[in-house]
Amino acid sequence: MKSRRSLLFVLLTAAVIGGLPAKALHAQPVTGAKPPAYYISEFELTDPEGIRPYSAAVESTFAPFGGRYVVRGGKVASLEGEPTKRLIMIAFPSMEQAQAWYDSPRYRELMPIRHRSAKSRVFIMEGFAN
Structure with missing residues (x-):
């Protein structure tokens, strides 16, 4: 049940913060258009000092792949259930x-820092094609 609430929270967050217009929820995919994808991490920091090298370098690893932050922590207002830590x-x-x-070598070098400094659930989720 808890994982269902977490997934619902992530989906709602993606829809609200991603700025998807309501009509996009009902739109048919355009032939040949690839939908965007979202890397999502529910993150509980266990070592604030240990994570610093990861935080300082991670953006430089995903930017060459067209990645950009949509959400990076911030204030959470729980509407139903317990919110994730981060x-x-x-x-x-x-x-x-x-x-x-x-899977890139540059990100794989940083991954052990995240594993040592935080507990997280990480996944990639497909969005809607524009």
Whole structure:
């Protein structure tokens, strides 16, 4: 049940913060248009000092893949259920580019820092094609 609430929270956050117009929710995909993808991490920091090298370098690893922050922490107002500790959302032009970034050698070098300094659930989610 808790994971369903977390997923609902992430989906609602993506829709609101991503600025999707209401008509996009009902639009048919354009042939050949690739939908964007979102890297989403529910993040609980366990070592604030240890995460600093990761935080300082991570953006330089995803920018070459077309990634950009949509959400990076910030204030959370819980409407239903318990909110996540911290949410990170990075938009990519496609699932392929998001996966390529995640699998890239530069990001793989940083990943152990995140694993040591935080507990997280991480996934990539496809969005709507423009």
